[in-house]
Amino acid sequence: MAGRVLFALMCAEEDALTAAQIGERLGIGPAAVSGAVRYLIQIQMLHRVPVPGSRRDRYRLPDDAWYEVSALKGMVFQDLRPTRRRGCGCSRRLVDGSRCTGRADA
Numbered sequence: 001m002a003g004r005v006l007f008a009l010m011c012a013e014e015d016a017l018t019a020a021q022i023g024e025r026l027g028i029g030p031a032a033v034s035g036a037v038r039y040l041i042q043i044q045m046l047h048r049v050p051v052p053g054s055r056r057d058r059y060r061l062p063d064d065a066w067y068e069v070s071a072l073k074g075m076v077f078q079d080l081r082p083t084r085r086r087g088c089g090c091s092r093r094l095v096d097g098s099r100c101t102g103r104a105d106a
Contacts, residue, residue, distance in 0.1 A: 001028070005036040006045060009061050016049050016060035 008025050009017060017025075023033045037059055040046035049058045 001032050002036040002039045004028075005033065006040060006061075009046070009059065016058035018051075018056050018058050020056075022059070 004026055005022055008022055012025075019030065019033045019037060022028075022037075023030060026033075037046060037048075040059075041048060044062065046059050047062050049060055051058055
């Protein structure tokens with residue numbers, strides 16, 4: 001769903017859309033829009049812009065979204081290195097029949 005919301009915002013002629021506008025364009029309910037928007041904000045692919053004098057927010061793409069996401073992705077992959085090493089150790093032990101302890105040195 002996040003991909004559909006992202007694409008709807010990319011194709012919109014307006015700079016920003018409300019959740020209702022996104023839902024209407026995609027034919028989806030408010031809960032689906034809310035979940036997708038929350039996820040896209042979390043990964044910094046979307047910004048919430050308050051509308052003055054209204055309780056509604058508008059959502060827009062950041063100017064440098066692709067750069068921000070690729071930089072963030074690099075940091076996430078660095079954080080996953082120890083986990084990857086443990087996983088590779090476990091897969092080698094499964095091949096030779098020994099038991100996986102979850103530790104890289106075991």
